[in-house]
Amino acid sequence: MNQSFEITDADASLIFDSRGSETIEVELWSEKTSARVAAPSGKSRGSNEAVPFPPRGVVEAVELFERELKRRLVGFDPVDQRGLDMVLKEVDGTSNFSRIGGNLSYAVSAAAALLAAKLTDTPLWKYISNLSGIKPSFPLPLGNVLGGGAHAAEGAPDIQEFLVFPAKPSTAEDAFRTNIEVHRRLGRVLIQSVGGYGGGKSDEGGYAPPIEDKTALKYVAEAARGLDVGLGLDVAASTLYNPQTKTYVYRNRGVQRTTREQFNFIQELVESYKLSYVEDPFEETDFESYSELCRAFPSLLVCGDDLVVTRKELVRKAAERRSVRAVILKPNQVGCITDTVEAAVEAERHGIVRVVSHRSGETCDAFLSHLAVGLGGRFIKAGVVGGERVAKANEILRIWRKHRSELAIKEVASA
Ligand code: PEP
Numbered sequence: 550m551n552q553s554f555e556i557t558d559a560d561a562s563l564i565f566d567s568r569g570s571e572t573i574e575v576e577l578w579s580e581k582t583s584a585r586v587a588a589p590s591g592k593s594r595g596s597n598e599a600v601p602f603p604p605r606g607v608v609e610a611v612e613l614f615e616r617e618l619k620r621r622l623v624g625f626d627p628v629d630q631r632g633l634d635m636v637l638k639e640v641d642g643t644s645n646f647s648r649i650g651g652n653l654s655y656a657v658s659a660a661a662a663l664l665a666a667k668l669t670d671t672p673l674w675k676y677i678s679n680l681s682g683i684k685p686s687f688p689l690p691l692g693n694v695l696g697g698g699a700h701a702a703e704g705a706p707d708i709q710e711f712l713v714f715p716a717k718p719s720t721a722e723d724a725f726r727t728n729i730e731v732h733r734r735l736g737r738v739l740i741q742s743v744g745g746y747g748g749g750k751s752d753e754g755g756y757a758p759p760i761e762d763k764t765a766l767k768y769v770a771e772a773a774r775g776l777d778v779g780l781g782l783d784v785a786a787s788t789l790y791n792p793q794t795k796t797y798v799y800r801n802r803g804v805q806r807t808t809r810e811q812f813n814f815i816q817e818l819v820e821s822y823k824l825s826y827v828e829d830p831f832e833e834t835d836f837e838s839y840s841e842l843c844r845a846f847p848s849l850l851v852c853g854d855d856l857v858v859t860r861k862e863l864v865r866k867a868a869e870r871r872s873v874r875a876v877i878l879k880p881n882q883v884g885c886i887t888d889t890v891e892a893a894v895e896a897e898r899h900g901i902v903r904v905v906s907h908r909s910g911e912t913c914d915a916f917l918s919h920l921a922v923g924l925g926g927r928f929i930k931a932g933v934v935g936g937e938r939v940a941k942a943n944e945i946l947r948i949w950r951k952h953r954s955e956l957a958i959k960e961v962a963s964a
């Protein structure tokens with residue numbers, strides 16, 4: 550017989566993220582224990598994402614929590630994740646959490662999962678794996694070593710993220726060490742080579758030198774030389790796209806590209822730098838160009854982030870059109886654990902790789918690490934250095950050390 554539990558108290562509070570912006574954390578109590586989860590914030594958000602905060606920001610989210618949500622949570626069984634997420638949707642009353650904010654709903658939803666895991670004496674990653682029915686796995690770290698676009702100041706590359714991952718690590722420690730080594734080497738190379746650059750960084754802890762995209766890739770490839778490392782990009786192309794002119798505007802370089810020119814540019818980068826992974830190479834409505842890129846490169850991990858925004862129906866659409874081989878899962882894009890799990894299950898059903906991802910504005914919360922393991926993520930994309938980034942790495946290491954016999958390291962051959 551299933552035991553039942555009860556939330557006995559609930560709290561939501563304003564905290565700060567790694568950019569110094571306001572965000573929210575939620576704590577739920579039961580008689581025996583408590584669970585706290587903080588929500589991160591994105592800067593290059595897809596237009597179909599949950600709205601992160603109500604119009605007056607975190608303060609209004611806390612007010613709404615006190616006024617409308619708290620009494621619905623107290624007395625609720627946190628093990629009933631689907632039921633709890635239904636309550637969040639009902640109280641919000643919109644299709645994208647625009648009234649209470651997706652960050653509040655995510656923090657409540659995740660805190661309930663954490664509380665339920667504690668109460669049922671189940672490791673959180675396993676609890677999530679049980680919710681999803683997906684076999685857990687050790688996710689390879691996909692780390693941002695150089696940043697530009699919306700995550701950096703003017704003059705940095707227009708492409709948002711230059712990424713690396715260890716292709717065949719023998720241990721979990723080695724996996725993270727490899728990315729850290731590339732980051733270290735890259736710092737030395739850039740400071741020596743880029744005149745006047747003192748090592749300034751982007752929001753996610755990657756270097757942000759005043760150089761153009763191809764030069765940035767050249768230095769990243771140089772820093773990775775001799776290591777068994779795959780290279781990737783998050784173009785975050787929706788942030789470059791101007792729907793009026795139908796062009797991609799690389800404003801730091803004064804260059805505009807039509808869709809065809811964008812395709813050719815991405816193709817050239819994939820070929821010249823042997824890229825294994827490309828995220829959001831086209832704007833978020835252009836499924837067809839994604840499909841064309843998949844056809845052009847049969848083993849390239851073409852990944853959708855703004856394209857699918859952790860929504861099951863968009864993951865299905867991308868799968869049916871063969872637009873992607875990987876999808877980003879960011880739980881606050883969709884605002885609750887049930888919907889995140891459904892998006893992951895949809896991806897799994899179509900053989901699509903899950904990349905469980907942080908946001909550019911983060912906290913030291915490590916719920917994400919358990920989500921990545923529990924949703925069978927091939928990758929966790931959580932940066933390389935910085936307290937809020939290594940918090941996720943260190944939690945993966947803790948999981949690995951305690952439960953390694955249950956988690957296989959999957960190899961990802963570099964291209
Ligand atoms: C991303 O686009 O993958 C990303 C992490 O950006 P943000 O969190 O700023 O939306």
Ligand code: MG
Nearest residue numbers: 783828829854
């Ligand atoms: Mg992205």
